Structure formats: structure tokens, C-alpha cells
Amino acid sequence: MDRNVTDATKGVKGPLRKADMSTDASRRRDVTVADVAKAAQVSKAQAARALGNYGAVSDDVRERVQAAAEELNYRPNELARSMNTGKSNTIGVVVGDIENPHFGLATRGITDTAKKSGFNVILVNTDEDWAAEVDAVRVLLDKRVDGLIVAPASSVETRHLRDVHHSGRPLVLLDRTAKGLDVDTVAVDMEGISHESTRYLIEAGHSRIAFISTLRTNDSYATGLSLGSSQISDRRDGIMRAFRDAGLKEPDDLVRFNADGPETIKKITRELLQQPDPATAIIASDGLIGLSVVEAIQDLGLAIPDDVSFLMYDDFAWTRLTRPPLTVIAQPVYEMGVAAAEALIRQIQGRKAPAAKPEFAATLVKRGSVGGPSGGKGGHDGLRKENLPAT
Amino acid sequence: MDRNVTDATKGVKGPLRKADMSTDASRRRDVTVADVAKAAQVSKAQAARALGNYGAVSDDVRERVQAAAEELNYRPNELARSMNTGKSNTIGVVVGDIENPHFGLATRGITDTAKKSGFNVILVNTDEDWAAEVDAVRVLLDKRVDGLIVAPASSVETRHLRDVHHSGRPLVLLDRTAKGLDVDTVAVDMEGISHESTRYLIEAGHSRIAFISTLRTNDSYATGLSLGSSQISDRRDGIMRAFRDAGLKEPDDLVRFNADGPETIKKITRELLQQPDPATAIIASDGLIGLSVVEAIQDLGLAIPDDVSFLMYDDFAWTRLTRPPLTVIAQPVYEMGVAAAEALIRQIQGRKAPAAKPEFAATLVKRGSVGGPSGGKGGHDGLRKENLPAT
DNA sequence: GTGAAAGCGCTAACAT
DNA sequence: ATGTTAGCGCTTTCAC
Numbered sequence: 094m095d096r097n098v099t100d101a102t103k104g105v106k107g108p109l110r111k112a113d114m115s116t117d118a119s120r121r122r123d124v125t126v127a128d129v130a131k132a133a134q135v136s137k138a139q140a141a142r143a144l145g146n147y148g149a150v151s152d153d154v155r156e157r158v159q160a161a162a163e164e165l166n167y168r169p170n171e172l173a174r175s176m177n178t179g180k181s182n183t184i185g186v187v188v189g190d191i192e193n194p195h196f197g198l199a200t201r202g203i204t205d206t207a208k209k210s211g212f213n214v215i216l217v218n219t220d221e222d223w224a225a226e227v228d229a230v231r232v233l234l235d236k237r238v239d240g241l242i243v244a245p246a247s248s249v250e251t252r253h254l255r256d257v258h259h260s261g262r263p264l265v266l267l268d269r270t271a272k273g274l275d276v277d278t279v280a281v282d283m284e285g286i287s288h289e290s291t292r293y294l295i296e297a298g299h300s301r302i303a304f305i306s307t308l309r310t311n312d313s314y315a316t317g318l319s320l321g322s323s324q325i326s327d328r329r330d331g332i333m334r335a336f337r338d339a340g341l342k343e344p345d346d347l348v349r350f351n352a353d354g355p356e357t358i359k360k361i362t363r364e365l366l367q368q369p370d371p372a373t374a375i376i377a378s379d380g381l382i383g384l385s386v387v388e389a390i391q392d393l394g395l396a397i398p399d400d401v402s403f404l405m406y407d408d409f410a411w412t413r414l415t416r417p418p419l420t421v422i423a424q425p426v427y428e429m430g431v432a433a434a435e436a437l438i439r440q441i442q443g444r445k446a447p448a449a450k451p452e453f454a455a456t457l458v459k460r461g462s463v464g465g466p467s468g469g470k471g472g473h474d475g476l477r478k479e480n481l482p483a484t
Numbered sequence: 485m486d487r488n489v490t491d492a493t494k495g496v497k498g499p500l501r502k503a504d505m506s507t508d509a510s511r512r513r514d515v516t517v518a519d520v521a522k523a524a525q526v527s528k529a530q531a532a533r534a535l536g537n538y539g540a541v542s543d544d545v546r547e548r549v550q551a552a553a554e555e556l557n558y559r560p561n562e563l564a565r566s567m568n569t570g571k572s573n574t575i576g577v578v579v580g581d582i583e584n585p586h587f588g589l590a591t592r593g594i595t596d597t598a599k600k601s602g603f604n605v606i607l608v609n610t611d612e613d614w615a616a617e618v619d620a621v622r623v624l625l626d627k628r629v630d631g632l633i634v635a636p637a638s639s640v641e642t643r644h645l646r647d648v649h650h651s652g653r654p655l656v657l658l659d660r661t662a663k664g665l666d667v668d669t670v671a672v673d674m675e676g677i678s679h680e681s682t683r684y685l686i687e688a689g690h691s692r693i694a695f696i697s698t699l700r701t702n703d704s705y706a707t708g709l710s711l712g713s714s715q716i717s718d719r720r721d722g723i724m725r726a727f728r729d730a731g732l733k734e735p736d737d738l739v740r741f742n743a744d745g746p747e748t749i750k751k752i753t754r755e756l757l758q759q760p761d762p763a764t765a766i767i768a769s770d771g772l773i774g775l776s777v778v779e780a781i782q783d784l785g786l787a788i789p790d791d792v793s794f795l796m797y798d799d800f801a802w803t804r805l806t807r808p809p810l811t812v813i814a815q816p817v818y819e820m821g822v823a824a825a826e827a828l829i830r831q832i833q834g835r836k837a838p839a840a841k842p843e844f845a846a847t848l849v850k851r852g853s854v855g856g857p858s859g860g861k862g863g864h865d866g867l868r869k870e871n872l873p874a875t
Numbered sequence: 876g877t878g879a880a881a882g883c884g885c886t887a888a889c890a891t
Numbered sequence: 892a893t894g895t896t897a898g899c900g901c902t903t904t905c906a907c
Contacts (some may be wrong), residue, residue: 104684136894141885148887149892154886171626172567173884176899181563183606183627191595197588204582204609213623215574216607218595232604235562384801391805411773411802414782518901532901539903540876564900567883875884 120452132161142189144169145411161376177236182431183213185233185435187243190222190266193381195407195426196244199267202430203242210438212239221246221309227253234262240437244268263440267433270323272396277436277446279429279453283324285333285464286455288338288424290298290404292458294338294374298465299402301376303347303365303372304332305358310350325350328378328406362389374402380409398464408458417461496551498546515556520585523552533586535560535595566628575828576624578634579658580612584772586798586817590658593632593821603630612637612700618644625653631828635659658824661714663795668827670820670838670844674715677813677846678722679729684848685765686730689856690793694738694756694763694767695723696749696773701741716741719769738763746776751778757792764857765793778806786849789855799849808852816847 130140131380135154141159142148144167146222150158161167167246175181186203188196191368204214215238223246233241241261251271257264258276266278294302308325321328329348336343342468347365352358365372375390377383390401397403397417405412408423432451439446521531526545530622534549535558541549552558566572577594579587595605606629609612614637617791621644623775624632631654636645648655649667658671659784685693699716711717720739727734738756743749753776756763766781768774774796788794788808796803798816830837 123884127884129563129852137884138886138895139893141887142893150885151892154892168622170628170884171569172572172628173564173899174886175563176567176884176901177886178711179899190592191582191593192585192588194583194585199582199584200607201581201583201609203605208609213606213608213627215604216591218592218599218804231559235559236604237561237563270855281662384805387805407793409802411805414775414778414806416807514900517902518900528901529878529880529903530876532903533877536902542876545876561900565902567885567900568902570883596882 094261094473110357115159123170125170126166127303128165128166129158129161132165133157145174156244159188163255168219174333178188179237180239181210181237183215183236183238183341184434185215185217185218185229185238185241187219187226187229187233188240189219189244189246189350191216191218193379194409195379195424196425199244199430200435202372202427202432203434206434208432212434212438219246221307223247223250229308230254230257232423242267242437245271248272248326248470263437265368265437265440267429268324272323277433277440277450279433279436279451280291280324281424281429281453281455283327283455284331284334286457287328288335290333290376290422291332291335291459292338292359293459294376294402294404294463295335295341297374297463299374299404300336300344301347301370301372302332302344302374302376303349303385303465304329304376304378305349305352305361306378306455307352307382308350309353320350325378328376332376344372345456352382355388358382358385359392363393365388366393366395372401374404377403380407380412383407383412383419385420397462400467402464402466403462406455412460415462419462421458422455423458429453497842514561515558516561517558519556520549520558523556525547536565552771562813570592570628571630571832572628573602573668573829574606574627574629575825575832576606576608576620576627576632578608578617578620578624580633580635580637581609582609585800586770586815589817590593590821590824595820597822597825598829602826603782608636612698614638614641619646621645625651630832631655633658633824633828636662638712639663639717640710640712647716650830654828656831657825658820659715663710663714668824669829670813670824670827670842671715672820672844672846674718674846675725675846676723678719679726679811680722681767681848682723682726683729684768684850685700685793685795685854686726686732688765688793688854690765691727691732692738692761692857693723693737693765693767694735694740695720695742695767695769696743696752696777697758697769698743698773699741700744711741716769719767723767729828730825735763743773746779749773749776750780750783753777754784757781757784757786763792765795765854768794770797771798771803772794774798774803774810778810782866788853791858793855795859796852797846804851806853810853811851812849813846814849820844 104150116123126141126144127137130137133140135158136371139150139154140158143150143155144162157468184207186200190196206213215233219225219229226246242265243254245266248269251274254271254274258274264276266276268280269281270278270295291302306325308320308322310321333343349361352361375386377386387403392395405418406422408421412421517535518528519531522530526549530541530545531549534546536552557591575598577591581587582591598605606624609622610616617637632648633656634645636642639662640659642665645665646661649665655667657667659670659671659767661671682693686814697716699713700713701712720818724734740752743752766777768777778794781788786792795811797813799812803812
């Protein structure tokens with residue numbers, strides 16, 4: 094009746110085959126549409142249609158097939174399905190560090206949104222290493238993901254991303270832009286918020302403002318140089334513009350990169366604070382850095398904001414727990430993850446861009462960690478002038 | 485010469501086809517082994533062998549094939565490859581909440597380890613929802629992942645996991661155990677550390693110790709009842725055992741579940757602290773809860789540890805930043821992620837279990853948030869008796 | 876060492 | 892509505 098199934102035991106293979114007792118749980122070879130078809134007494138095609146919910150199927154057949162599938166415990170092989178449809182219902186997400194709550198939150202936004210549209214997420218961590226990113230993108234492409242969301246480690250070395258885009262694969266950039274790549278990008282205006290925050294510090298009386306970032310680079314600190322990361326370039330540029338606006342000397346010497354790991358960060362912080370013409374305020378480029386900077390300040394026996402003012406990117410919940418609570422630059426991270434996923438899925442489904450692209454803005458959340466420069470003469474930021482007791 | 489390739493334009497399909505100009509970047513249909521084979525003047529089989537690095541291939545052929553592949557920009561279709569090999573080189577990871585740094589860190593351990601062995605990770609978030617977990621497992625299985633790492637939302641409803649195990653798919657449990665499921669499990673002894681921590685609090689003079697957990701349940705708080713989660717049951721049991729050991733009345737009334745969301749947690753905290761016979765110490769079952777509890781305590785104008793002692797699970801870095809720094813129960817989360825991945829990969833590769841399974845222990849890190857009960861008479865925990873100023 | 880041919884489990888024409 | 896026949900891109904016998 095159905096020549097498709099040539100032999101009942103065909104395809105049994107692999108080392109896990111034990112015995113062909115048909116009741117034992119431990120036998121290999123999944124049940125396929127062919128099996129279901131046979132059990133339901135219909136052609137493979139009809140069974141497939143009923144199972145895959147496409148084409149025309151009579152109620153009678155549908156019922157029989159579903160019953161048979163249930164009975165046999167049939168499960169579709171999504172790999173095979175993807176092969177013919179060309180869609181894997183999977184998107185690749187490439188981030189620098191999932192351990193960083195910033196990406197944790199963004200990833201949550203992405204997965205939540207993906208799930209709603211029936212997509213799964215393959216997550217790859219690059220450790221902000223460019224080579225690892227190139228590799229990740231290649232592997233994901235080989236796995237035939239339907240699209241990619243990438244937080245590029247470099248905004249200069251973007252060949253691999255341009256290739257993706259040119260090949261027609263949907264691609265969305267998260268957090269940072271990439272040079273010469275005109276694709277959907279979900280990011281905030283860093284230069285603007287950086288400028289605003291710096292002006293705030295300057296107005297509080299600071300002229301010696303330090304900036305610490307993890308960015309791995311050998312570049313000099315001079316303004317204008319396009320650093321490896323758009324994010325960081327923009328932040329530094331915003332800082333410097335604020336200084337120029339105020340007619341102040343730009344504190345080029347207080348910009349520090351390569352701050353990887355708690356110890357390095359603490360060391361940098363100590364240097365910044367103990368050198369001849371020290372920083373009176375520090376801006377940490379992310380929450381992980383901020384943590385270590387604050388710790389170093391405490392270790393030094395200095396008080397925030399009386400001895401040194403502090404500002405950081407990312408509004409993590411714990412920043413409200415310190416005394417004083419920390420002044421931060423908040424970014425709608427979760428929402429950005431959602432937007433990135435939405436944009437990607439829209440691309441995948443070939444729909445046009447929405448009327449208005451969502452714009453995301455970072456905001457300066459003034460709490461208690463910014464005051465006047467050394468001497469604590471002016472509590473500018475907080476209501477109270479609490480400070481962190483020395484250790 | 486090679487009948488495999490019947491027509492140069494076969495398989496061209498899909499809406500993205502623009503023109504068949506063979507130089508334009510925007511043409512569909514990936515290059516396949518057949519293409520490479522033709523270009524290299526060898527059979528499809530030989531090309532595949534050279535490309536896939538298996539079977540016997542002469543140096544000459546290998547070179548020609550590789551050159552052709554390079555030239556044509558060939559990339560293997562991992563989906564097709566997976567179909568016949570039966571291995572996808574992908575593992576599924578199912579966690580409750582990737583937004584929680586606890587899982588963020590564990591996930592990092594998993595992905596790092598997976599990458600080393602050439603595995604990718606599909607990450608699914610269940611929001612600690614059982615139905616979502618069942619679904620996640622099914623979807624991952626359909627995608628033919630080579631194995632699963634699951635942090636089960638429930639240790640009671642484990643049918644889906646038992647099915648996975650019985651079907652022979654490699655499975656490793658993370659963080660919590662599952663009833664009636666004897667598989668590799670990477671978790672710490674919660675009952676023990678809970679007992680130890682509670683004893684520590686009791687010795688400091690506390691007899692009214694509260695425990696707050698997110699666990700969603702309708703169960704009563706009575707000891708011995710197996711709650712939905714092994715983790716939480718064990719912690720509660722450890723607490724109660726410590727009380728029994730000390731001959732003290734078990735504070736059943738201070739055990740609170742369903743603490744989802746900051747507002748609920750704060751409300752619970754207020755109730756616990758303001759009721760007639762209030763709690764003098766609070767144990768938060770994870771860092772997210774701890775955050776809100778501390779915030780609520782601050783809002784109440786209470787001081788830690790003078791007015792109320794505090795202890796929480798998870799040694800997040802920020803717990804060192806508060807004044808006083810928080811006493812916590814540290815778990816080797818990253819290492820546990822690594823171990824889970826290693827165990828899974830071992831199963832996948834069919835190797836035997838290592839001589840000794842790694843044992844993971846939680847440790848009580850005594851910092852400054854535990855003191856004597858109300859009145860601040862005895863600074864038991866910290867060196868200094870700093871406290872959190874009221875807001 | 877090499878090639879022809881048969882699958883993997885499914886979808887997709889194309890008939891009927 | 893249903894069945895037949897080709898594939899998808901790769902690996903894998905099985906001959907030679």
C-alpha cells in the first residue's frame with residue numbers, strides 16, 4: 094500500500110541500539126511521518142500535511158493522523174523541516190559578556206520577544222574578542238539562523254558583519270554602531286548623554302574628570318580619534334565637547350582604557366586619585382567597572398561625594414543601596430533588547446519598517462554621588478550629604 | 485561527467501531572487517558540495533569527504549577541493565550535516581531567569597565550556613513557569629539538541645524530564661534536584677548550609693528569623709512538606725532543623741513564599757518587621773530578593789544590623805559595597821555551570837563518569853549584616869558596627 | 876582512493 | 892482531498 098516504507102527496521106543504527114523489543118524505551122530511531130502515515134493508513138504526504146498543518150486535509154484524515162501521532166508519540170524533526178523550508182526559527186545573538194547584567198537584561202528582552210513569535214535564541218559570548226565574534230557569526234550562519242543580533246566588539250573591524258548584510262541575512266546591531274554598515278541599529282545617543290552628564294559635573298565645579306573603560310586598545314587618548322568602539326568614542330567625545338563648551342582644558346590625561354578585571358580597575362582608580370593633579374570626579378563606563386571603582390575609593394578611605402564624585406553608566410538596582418546612592422546614566426536596556434528582536438523578526442518576515450523607529454534615550458539619574466570638587470563644599474547632587482565611611 | 489548536477493540553476497527559489505547575474509552579491513541559493521565538486525572536477529562524495537574531513541582523500545583532491553571551496557566561498561550547511569549524523573553540536577539550556585545574575589554567571593560557565601568542545605547553546609528562559617519549561621524542553625528536543633541542561637522550576641512535576649532521560653537524551657540538572665530522576669545533578673547541599681547559617685544567626689541571639697522566597701506555591705509553611713522546589717524545601721528544612729537543634733520554637737509564621745517583584749517583597753518585609761512579634765533577622769533566598777529587602781529596611785528607617793540582621797543567598801559583588809557589607813551564602817555558580825556542561829558533554833560523547841564527581845559547597849561569608857537581635861547589643865558578625873543610615 | 880547511489884525526515888510540486 | 896515523486900545538502904554504504 095505505501096511503498097515509501099520499505100522495511101520496518103530500516104534506519105536503525107548507532108551504538109545505542111539495544112534490542113528491537115518494541116515496548117522498551119531504549120530503542121533508537123525516532124518515529125517519522127512515514128510511521129504515522131502507515132499507522133493512520135494514509136500517504137506520507139497527507140500525514141505530513143496534517144502534522145505540519147498546511148495544505149488541504151479532510152477532517153477524517155486529520156483526526157486519524159493526529160491520533161496515530163499521539164499514539165506513536167510522534168515529534169517533528171525540526172532540522173528536516175528547516176532544511177526544506179529554509180527557515181530555522183532560530184536567531185543568533187552575539188554579545189560581549191552575558192555575565193554583565195547589562196547584557197543579561199538585554200538578552201531577556203530578546204528572548205522574551207523571540208519566544209512570542211516562535212523563535213529560539215542561540216546565544217554566543219565573545220568576551221568582547223573580535224576574532225571570537227567573527228567565528229561566532231560564521232558558526233551561526235552555518236547553523237542557518239534566520240537572523241542575527243550582534244553587539245559588535247569593534248565598530249571598525251566590520252567585514253564579517255558587512256558580509257552578513259550583503260548576503261541578505263537579516264541583521265540588527267545592538268548597543269553600538271558599526272562603520273560602513275547601514276542596518277537597523279538599536280542604541281542610545283551616547284555622545285549626547287555623555288555631554289549632558291559631563292556638563293552636570295562641570296557645573297558642580299569639576300574640571301578634573303576621569304573616564305574609565307574596559308575597551309581594549311592601544312590608541313592614544315586624543316579626542317577625535319575613532320576608537321575601536323563607537324560607544325566609547327562617543328562617550329569620550331561627549332565629555333570633551335562639554336569641556337570645550339565650558340572653555341575648560343580637556344582632561345585627556347584622565348581617560349583610561351584597558352580596564353579589564355577588578356584589580357586593574359582598582360589600580361587605575363588609585364592612580365587617578367593619587368597623582369599630582371588628581372581627578373575630582375570619575376565616570377565609569379559600565380556597572381562592572383563602577384563596582385570596582387567604588388570599592389577602590391572605599392579602600393582608599395575616601396568619601397563619596399565629599400572627596401570624589403562618582404558617576405556610572407547602567408542603572409543597576411544595587412546603585413540605590415549604597416550610601417549615598419549612586420548617580421547613574423540609565424539606559425532602557427530591556428526595551429532595547431525587545432526592539433532589536435522586533436526589528437530583526439520584522440526583517441525576517443519581510444515586513445516593512447514601522448512608520449517611526451523607536452528612539453531610545455539614556456537619562457541622567459541624579460542621586461547622591463556627585464558633589465563639588467574636593468573639600469565637599471557643595472553638595473550639588475544629593476539632598477543630603479551622606480558619604481561612604483572610610484574603611 | 486557528474487550527473488548529480490542536473491541543471492545549473494536548479495534550486496533557485498524564494499522571493500529574494502533578483503537577477504541571475506553571477507557576480508551580484510544578492511543572489512540566493514548557497515553554494516553546496518555539488519558546486520564545489522564540479523569546480524574541483526571530482527565527485528560529490530570526494531568533495532564532501534575533503535570538506536567534512538573524513539574518509540580517504542588524496543592530497544591532490546583535497547587541495548583542489550579546498551581551493552574550489554575557498555573560491556566559491558563555500559560554507560557547510562550544518563542543518564544538513566546534522567540530519568545525517570544525528571548530532572547538532574548544540575545543547576539546550578533551560579533556566580528560570582537569565583536576568584538574574586546567578587543564572588547569568590552559570591550560563592557563562594556553560595557557554596564557555598560548551599564552546600571549548602565545539603558546542604553551541606540554545607538558551608530558553610522559563611520565568612520559573614512549569615508549563616513554559618515543559619514547552620521549552622519539547623521545542624529543544626524537536627530541534628534535536630544533543631543534550632539538555634535544566635534548572636527545573638519544579639522538583640515535583642518532572643514527567644517531562646523523566647521522559648527526556650528515558651528517551652536516552654543526555655540531561656543534566658542544575659541547581660536543583662528533581663524527584664524520581666536519577667541523573668547527573670550539579671547543585672550544592674542547601675540543607676546543610678542553611679542549617680549552618682541559621683545556627684549562626686541563632687548563636688547571635690536570634691529566635692525570630694524570617695525566610696523570604698520567590699517560590700510560587702499555595703502550600704502551607706509547615707516543615708517537612710515537600711515544596712515545589714528542592715532548593716527551597718532544603719533551605720527551609722535547614723532553618724527549622726537548626727531551631728530544633730537549639731530547642732527553640734520554629735518560626736513557621738515567618739516563612740514567606742510568592743515574593744515576586746520588588747513591591748511584593750517590600751510589602752512582605754514591612755509585614756515581617758512591623759507585626760506584633762516581629763522578625764529580628766531576615767534571610768533572602770536570592771540576590772534579587774535581597775536587594776528589595778534591604779531597600780525596604782532602609783525605607784523603614786531601620787539599621788542593619790542594629791535593628792535587624794540580614795543574610796542572603798548569592799555573593800554578588802555589590803554586597804561588599806553597602807555599609808555594612810552584607811553577610812552572604814556564596815555559591816560557586818560559574819564553576820557549577822562549567823561542571824554541568826562538562827557532565828553533559830561527557831554524556832553526549834558517551835564517555836564514562838569521571839572517578840570522582842566534583843562536589844560543590846556553599847559557604848557562609850561573614851561580613852557585617854548580622855548582629856544581635858534588636859537593640860544592637862551585640863555586634864556578632866562584623867568587625868565594626870557600622871549601620872545603614874535611615875533614609 | 877574514488878564514484879554512484881541510497882538515504883536522513885521532511886516539504887513541495889505535480890498529478891489525479 | 893489525496894497520492895506520487897522529487898528534492899533540500901549532506902553523509903554513508905558499497906562497489907570498483
